[in-house]
Amino acid sequence: MLGGYVGKVLRVDLSNEKIRVEDLNMEWARKYIGGRGLATKYYVEITKDAKIDPLDERNALIFATGPLTGTPAPSASRYMVVTKGFLNGAIAGSNSGGFFGPELKFAGFDMVIIEGKAKSPKYLYINNGKAELRDAKHLWGKDTHETTEMLHKELKDDKVEVACIGPAGENLVRFSAVINDKHRAAGRTGVGAVMGSKKLKAIAVRGTGKVTIAKKDEFTNVLKDKLKKIKENPVTSQGLPTYGTAVLVNIINTQGLYPTKNFQYGQWEHANELSGESMSEKYLIKNKACFACPIACGRVTKLDGLDSEGPEYESLWTMSADLGIADFKKVIEANYYCDKYGLDTISFGGTLAAAMELYEKGYISKKELDGLDLTWGNADTLVKATELVAFRKGFGNKLAEGSYRLAESYGHPEFSMSAKKQELPAYDPRGAYGHALEYATSNRGGCHVRGYMISPEILGIPEKLDPLKVEGKGAYTKMFQDLTAVIDSSGICLFTSFALGADDYRDLLNVVTGFDYTTEEMMLAGERIWNLERLYDLQAGFTGKDDTLPPRMLREPMPDGPNKGSVVPLEKLLSDYYAARGWTPDGVPKEEKLKSLQL
Amino acid sequence: MKVQYFATLRKITGKQEEEISAKNVDELLRKILEEYGEPFRNALYDKDGFRKGVIILKNGKNILYLKNLETELSDSDTVSIFPPVAGG
Structure with a gap:
């Protein structure tokens, strides 16, 4: 028996106000896992022309959970918003936690695919397997907190989970976010503007179902083992709970x-x-x-x-x-x-x-x-x-x-x-060369969470790497990016990776889905997802020349501190990375690589 | 030299920083452990030695890339000690 997936996709055509339910493609599910990977596969199959404007009505907007989302697996709260991002036209995948993702599963759907554009503001109400588009003129212009509260009142249920846009999404701000639980953001790449262009103000969801576990007998022990690792790890049991992510500042x-x-x-x-x-x-x-x-x-x-x-x-x-x-x-x-x-x-x-x-x-x-x-x-x-x-x-x-x-x-x-x-996140790449590579090659543009090389280079987790060494960084960054693609696609929070490793994610996926992945097959799925995103970006018009950093990082030596004098040796880093990925020197996946990934 | 404490080490020591004299990192850690005892030891060490993710810096540079515990110290140096923490 398979588990994890609800097995249903909700398809919403805003232009014609039509809604239908279809079965989840389980062959794709095994190859792309769920969340970021599976939604990207659906996205490229639906939005065939990669060159369209992000605000074109043909640009699909997908809200996707992973097979672990909504299960008792640790931190299994995540959902992903996949579309062509308005900030840069690359494949966008913005990830958020909170409670919206699990609620979508409990309501009976793995994924919601939004197509077209509404003629007037709408919100999508999903309740235990049923869905309808409702008028949202009264919500248009309201901020995310007001929208959430008004929907709770209107639907007479505080337990309804709301993912919505605020004025920034309505006004097509290039970096507008989708916000759920008032403060959790699918923040990056301008997914809020794509939602705003569709005149979709919110998705409100309520469900009372459960996510089936394929191997119930084994699940308890596997869960206990992973929770023990998280509890015994000082990062996940002390540092993050006590000080939050801002513990990194110092x-x-x-x-x-x-x-x-x-x-x-x-x-x-x-x-x-x-x-x-x-x-x-x-x-x-x-x-x-x-x-x-x-x-x-x-x-x-x-x-x-x-x-x-x-x-x-x-x-x-x-x-x-x-x-x-x-x-x-x-x-x-x-x-x-x-x-x-x-x-x-x-x-x-x-x-x-x-x-x-x-x-x-x-x-x-x-x-x-x-x-x-x-x-x-x-x-x-x-x-x-x-x-x-x-x-x-x-x-x-x-x-x-x-x-x-x-x-x-x-x-x-x-x-x-x-x-x-x-925009780049909070780490100057002149102080961590693997992280520089992550910034330059991230499929959604400047981003720290697609291959968080700060972890080994600065924090010493899972092992300490010299941040200012070039050797080996290409292969290491690739490995981190592929594993992160697995984690993002599973529906689990990336922060678990401070305590868990690839085999732990394999265990969780296997007991929940029943797929019996080997670690190699699972990591291959991560690599497949990365390459699928890359192929999309290449078709959208990006080239290897876009795998770069601001001139300041490449030519202006760091003026102060322990990294004084450093610039990013990007050329060497990139050539090692492309080789590790099986790509040409121009950054294009080779035929044999695509074949081995069944792409 | 100036010794800076971060995250849970501030709760254990009750300080953000203090002045301690030592000729190298090894001697410095011995002095600190003597002063703050088991809670400090548990924050930094497990049965195999330093916990994964413990960071000790001399003037912002990780001692792993200097001479590790033998890294020499002088009164003008700043040593920063972090227990395993992460975020992002």
């Missing part, structure tokens, strides 16, 4: 790769004041766990009447060090508004940082800013900019285009700290 800063003022420097003098340790001491109310999560890294914070969550490490960095802002309260406030308006914090802060540097260098003039002060360190500007961007007001309309288009419009794209037009 580690990354001390080791000299904490990007400061748009990556001009690698260390920030105020890091300790705005760190995970400091947040726990001053603002933390309690931890918050996603569905079935023994780690509970979520932060519930309270500030002058704002009941908020976070900020997470990346959000804290992008709104503090990257802008030179040392006002913790304002950072918490801005983070709150990013969630409320539906903005991706990393790209929001990264774009503001590029604007501040363009202003500092004299390329943006004061007179075009309508009183907005783009001086480094201005905390009031940070909070004000969330609204200006979400509603595309004044200079916010330019910021809403993301850092690359902003900097390019002033003739200086080099001030955009992005890869494939997506």
Whole structure:
């Protein structure tokens, strides 16, 4: 018997207001697992033309769970939003936790595929195997918190899980997010704008079903073993629960790769004041766990009447060090508004940082800013900019285009700290060369969670690698990327990987699905997923030349700290990586590689 | 030299940093363990030695790429000690 999958896909045609249910393709499920992988397979089969505009009605928008989502497997809360991203036109996969993904499974669906465009705002209501499109004119213009609360009231059920867009998605902000549980974001790549272009305000879901486990007898012991590993690991049992993800601030800063003022420097003098340790001491109310999560890294914070969550490490960095802002309260406030308006914090802060540097260098003039002060360190500007961007007001309309288009419009794209037009996260790649490779090659553009090389290079997990060595980084990054594709596709949180390894994920997948993967077959599925995404990007018009980093990382030596003098030796890193992947020197998968992956 | 503590080590020591003199990292750790005892030892060590993910830096550089426990220290140095933590 097979388990894990509900076996049903909900197909929603917004243009014709038609809904149908079809069986999940189980042959694809075995090859692409679920979540990110399986949704990408469905996406490329449905949206055949990779060159379409992301806002074209033919661009499908897929919400996908994995086979582990909604099971008692540790941290099995995740769902993935797959589409062509509005930020850069690459294959987008934005991943979120909370409770929405499990609820979708309990309501009877592995995946929801949205096609077409509605003529007027709609929301999709899914309740135990049934689905209908409902009018959402009254919700249009509301923020994500208001939308969630109004739907709870309207549907007379607080247990309805809501994934929605805020004003940023409605106003087609390039880096708008889909928000669920008010504070959990499928944040990156502009998936919110794709949803907004379809005039789909929200998906509200309620289910009371259960996810079947294929090997119930074995499941208990396997689960016990994995929970024991998570409980005994100091990262997942102490560091993350006690301090949240922001515990990284001091580690990354001390080791000299904490990007400061748009990556001009690698260390920030105020890091300790705005760190995970400091947040726990001053603002933390309690931890918050996603569905079935023994780690509970979520932060519930309270500030002058704002009941908020976070900020997470990346959000804290992008709104503090990257802008030179040392006002913790304002950072918490801005983070709150990013969630409320539906903005991706990393790209929001990264774009503001590029604007501040363009202003500092004299390329943006004061007179075009309508009183907005783009001086480094201005905390009031940070909070004000969330609204200006979400509603595309004044200079916010330019910021809403993301850092690359902003900097390019002033003739200086080099001030955009992005890869494939997506803003880089909170690690200067001049301090970790494997991580540089991850930034340059991520299929969705600048991203840290598709192959988190910071873990071995800086944190020493699962083993310590020298961050400034080139040798071996190509193969290691490939391995991390392939394993991450497996984890993302399984529906489990990536943070479990601080305590679990490939064999653990194989065990969990096997007892839940009954597929009896070997570790090799499972890792091959991860590699297949990576190559499928790569093929899509190549068809969309990207080439190996886009596997690059901002000129600053390649030509400006790090000016300070322990990595002083370092630049990223990208050419050598890339050639090793392409070889490890079985790709041509131009970054194209070779025929024999595709054949071996059955692509 | 200045010794900085992070994450759970701040709870154990009750300090963010302090001044300690030692000729190398090995001597420094002995002094710290003597002062803070089992809780500090448990945070940094398991039965096989350092726990996976423990980070000790001299002026921001990991001692693994210097002379490890034999890394020499002087009064102007800063040593940063992290228990295993991660995020992202």
